[in-house]
Amino acid sequence: MANIAFIGLGNMGGPMAGNLAKAGHAVTGFDLVAANNEAAKARNVCIAENARAAVKDADLVITMLPAGKHVLAVYEDIMAVTKNGALLIDSSTIDVDSARAAHMLADKAGLQSLDAPVSGGVGGAEAATLTFMCGGTDDAFARGKPIIEAMGKKIVHCGGAGAGQAAKICNNMILGISMIAVGEAFVLGEKLGLTHQALFDVASTASGQCWSLTTYCPVPGPVPNSPANRDYQPGFAAALMLKDLLLSQEASKSSGATTPLGQHAADLYQAFAAAGNDGKDFSGIVNFLRAGLK
Numbered sequence: 001m002a003n004i005a006f007i008g009l010g011n012m013g014g015p016m017a018g019n020l021a022k023a024g025h026a027v028t029g030f031d032l033v034a035a036n037n038e039a040a041k042a043r044n045v046c047i048a049e050n051a052r053a054a055v056k057d058a059d060l061v062i063t064m065l066p067a068g069k070h071v072l073a074v075y076e077d078i079m080a081v082t083k084n085g086a087l088l089i090d091s092s093t094i095d096v097d098s099a100r101a102a103h104m105l106a107d108k109a110g111l112q113s114l115d116a117p118v119s120g121g122v123g124g125a126e127a128a129t130l131t132f133m134c135g136g137t138d139d140a141f142a143r144g145k146p147i148i149e150a151m152g153k154k155i156v157h158c159g160g161a162g163a164g165q166a167a168k169i170c171n172n173m174i175l176g177i178s179m180i181a182v183g184e185a186f187v188l189g190e191k192l193g194l195t196h197q198a199l200f201d202v203a204s205t206a207s208g209q210c211w212s213l214t215t216y217c218p219v220p221g222p223v224p225n226s227p228a229n230r231d232y233q234p235g236f237a238a239a240l241m242l243k244d245l246l247l248s249q250e251a252s253k254s255s256g257a258t259t260p261l262g263q264h265a266a267d268l269y270q271a272f273a274a275a276g277n278d279g280k281d282f283s284g285i286v287n288f289l290r291a292g293l294k
Contacts, residue, residue: 001025002147005058007051007074008092009033009040012118013064015125016091016151018043020062023150030054052081060147062089068098075102079109087143088113091132093240095247096162096169097254099135103161112140115161116148117168121235129153133171135163169251172244176265176282178212179241183286186219190290196221218283232284241282242269 001024006017009031021027021044029045030053031037037047048054055061055078065071071092082088088106090099090113099115106113114136124130130152134141141157148155158167185208189199200222204214216235217223227235245266252259272288 002059003057005055005061007054008064009036011122012125014040017045019128019151021045028054051078055082058083058086060087063092065092068094071102072098075105086111089116089144091116091118093117093168094165096165096251099165100162114140114144115164117164123235133158133164133167135159135161169244169248173248173262176241176245177261178210179283180265180268182212183218183289186286187290216283218286227281227283232281234281236282238269238273238280238282239278242273245269
């Protein structure tokens with residue numbers, strides 16, 4: 001079993017750290033929010049006074065933080081006290097350039113690293129069924145995979161430094177676009193006199209089938225576990241979808257890719273969030289579409 005430091009114990013990091021402890025690892029964590037530390041303590045995570053104290057004796061350091069600037073700040077802070085030979089795994093969703101900069105900081109300190117963002121939301125974090133998209137060397141991935149398996153169901157090595165973040169933002173651009181398409185279809189179906197169940201029964205077994213429809217249906221009824229049946233309380237908040245879509249467009253511009261639907265999806269989620277829906281589940285955009293984008 002490994003000594004693991006976990007920096008960032010929020011809605012995702014807390015349960016992920018708890019699953020590592022449940023698997024028998026010695027986990028020491030830290031978060032700037034006191035309530036997150038208390039919740040993690042209830043999951044058998046030891047709480048350190050600060051990030052440096054958390055990583056001091058760790059074989060692996062895992063971070064789950066809001067943005068690239070936070071990851072880089074933590075890396076710069078902990079490098080001087082991180083144990084020789086430790087593996088750094090960043091599971092935050094951040095921009096590709098920051099992910100590559102984090103790898104460079106680790107490499108400069110003689111440490112191996114992975115960028116390993118996740119998909120699956122809070123439910124997947126709780127159930128240890130997350131998908132991890134990993135970027136880094138073959139050796140780093142081989143070292144990290146047995147630890148990551150305590151938190152996720154599918155672990156994919158996507159390539160070198162930054163490849164995990166690249167895969168994450170591409171995947172979530174697909175998700176954002178497809179949820180808008182499914183929402184538009186239900187709004188059109190309503191206007192044409194179709195029941196939600198009738199449209200679902202056809203599209204879920206026909207060429208319109210997609211995850212946004214069959215697992216996360218944006219209208220109440222057809223998929224009982226979807227947020228639509230809980231007044232769109234988030235599994236994945238609209239603010240987070242907007243963050244990922246903006247990252248996709250930043251990457252699109254820097255790489256010279258053409259992603260017009262990605263840009264339009266980002267614009268729609270920007271308007272949806274600005275209308276006071278940033279804390280609602282991203283599937284709630286169906287109501288925004290139904291109201292004529294008002």
